[in-house]
Amino acid sequence: MTQNEKTIPVVIVGGGQAGLSMSWYLCREGVEHVVFEAKTACHAWEDERWDNFCLVTPNWQCALPGHPYQGKDPHGFMVKEEILEYVKGFVNSFSAPLHENTAVTSITRHENGGYRVVAGGAVWHAQHVVVASGAYQDAVIPGYASAIDPAIVQVHSQDYRNAGQLPDGAVLVVGSGQSGAQIVEDLFLENRKVHLCVGSAPRVSRFYRGRDVVDWLADMHFYELTVDNHPLRDGARDKTNHYVTGRNGGHDLDLRLFANKGVGLHGTLDTIRDEIAHFLPDLAENLDDADKTNADIKQSIDEYIAREGISAPTEAPYVPVWQPEAQNAPLDLKAAGITSIVWCIGFRPDYHWIDVPVFNGANKPVWHRGVTDAPGFYFLGLPWLHTWGSGRFSGVSQDAAWLAGQITGKDVPVA
Incomplete structure (x- = not known):
């Protein structure tokens, strides 16, 4: 082993909420490890x-x-600054062996067992690797976008x-999932003319029968449902999130109501040629669904x-x-005065740096529950890794505790 090679029991890839949750449990269990984060x-x-x-x-x-919400508004919705304060508070709540601005560029199986991890110019040998880099590495933009007039x-x-970032004029928002629907509202509230390409994303009411729908679903134990027991099984991971908002205390996002107020609704975008x-002729179907x-x-x-x-x-x-008249004109x-496009059609993961079967x-x-067939190799923080909350603040702690138990060989209680 050269001077630039080190041995450590566990390597965690990704220093976001998932990777640091894993680190929190390993720190509590006294397991030596390192966390690599490509950015901060x-x-x-x-x-x-x-x-x-x-x-x-x-x-x-x-x-x-170890870091539950302790603010004054448990049924409210944290804005960006409050989310940052919450996450930074978690980061500062313990001494994680975190290496920021250190990207992992390669993971391969080691000939003597375990894994060889290349990060920041150094080589680490680990018996266990937890990939917590998330599922949202590469932003999806269609290939034909490069042929659109650069103006x-x-x-x-x-x-x-924000709306001020975009040039004056109308905006075409492509995709009606959580981000697309919320960005449409953000632009609309700034008095921008907006056109929205409506996809197959489902919607949910914010409040129903006197309570937040989330509260009802929690009482109904929906958030305890595991992917193995979900009607769609693994297919649940491919479903688009329901659109709704917590803005200004929370409310529904009804695209039909936006249309009544002047937002142009269109079906799924097929392509853009010559501007x-x-x-697709699916606007009515998507709204109805x-x-x-x-x-x-x-x-x-x-x-x-x-x-x-x-x-x-x-x-x-x-x-x-509101009901659509034209399906796919x-x-x-x-001619519509559109000067900008906001692509809200998601992300795809990038695992090119992992050479493990x-x-x-x-x-x-x-x-299965983050455990792969490769001994000592795990994933964490992905949508429906185990439950609905696996990729969120609500469920990642349970998943991290479970994987910590797989690593230590003992029961690790959830904090």
């Missing part, structure tokens, strides 16, 4: 969220290990900050209330406030 511990919250970003889940669900400014949702946007999902959630709450004999105010069924971007034919990692 809070960079995703600080550098990849818009100015008016806020949580869409209530503050009481923030439960990082039309294009940004991805991770680079969007003409072409859409989103409303059906919301109605199904409400029905499940109704059934729970009836079953448990709970006294709760009644609420009239939702009535659509093309949109001339320049833990991927399927689609190059997706395969695990």
